[in-house]
Amino acid sequence: PALWLAEGWDKVASGELAQPFYWRQLDDGSWHEFTLHGLLPLDPARPVTHVSLYEADAYARWCGARLPTECEWEFAARQASIEVGRFHPGAAAGAGLTQMFGAVWQWTSSSYAPYPGYAPAPGAIGEYNGKFMVNQYVLRGSSCATPSGHARASYRNFFPAGARWQFTGIRLAR
Numbered sequence: 001p002a003l004w005l006a007e008g009w010d011k012v013a014s015g016e017l018a019q020p021f022y023w024r025q026l027d028d029g030s031w032h033e034f035t036l037h038g039l040l041p042l043d044p045a046r047p048v049t050h051v052s053l054y055e056a057d058a059y060a061r062w063c064g065a066r067l068p069t070e071c072e073w074e075f076a077a078r079q080a081s082i083e084v085g086r087f088h089p090g091a092a093a094g095a096g097l098t099q100m101f102g103a104v105w106q107w108t109s110s111s112y113a114p115y116p117g118y119a120p121a122p123g124a125i126g127e128y129n130g131k132f133m134v135n136q137y138v139l140r141g142s143s144c145a146t147p148s149g150h151a152r153a154s155y156r157n158f159f160p161a162g163a164r165w166q167f168t169g170i171r172l173a174r
Helices: 006-013 053-062 070-077
Strands: 023-025 031-035 038-041 105-111 136-141 157-160
Touching: 006 053, 053 105, 070 105, 070 136
Parallel strands: none
Antiparallel strands: 023 031, 031 038, 105 136, 136 157
């Protein structure tokens, strides 16, 4: 319980959260993951996918790390290459920061709120629509299922803390 945000721990205690969303343990005890290619043996070298903010945050604490703020994430990603063309995230290759784009949407510790000083144009409906800016957290990067036009360092995705869809994953900061 010390590693979890309170609402996340409630979901663990109720049995709602036990493992990433598409992981399955077979009768023989082996772990598999349901992917766009069907049920495959779990590959520990691939990024974990389909986790909530609660799971990402608890894992970061367990590792002695934290989730980055969206500002930290964007600063780190400013020189990253955009990777596309896969149907499931692959293992990272190379040194330094990899898979900033094209693998998983990465949870940040930032709530989805307007940038300081932002004011919407009168009558505008769009990315900064105030009615969606409640109980949401920012994800950055892009996933293997994201349209290429959304894969840029400045793009802000947002989901509720309990969301586990669209290849949500983890990036650690220290």
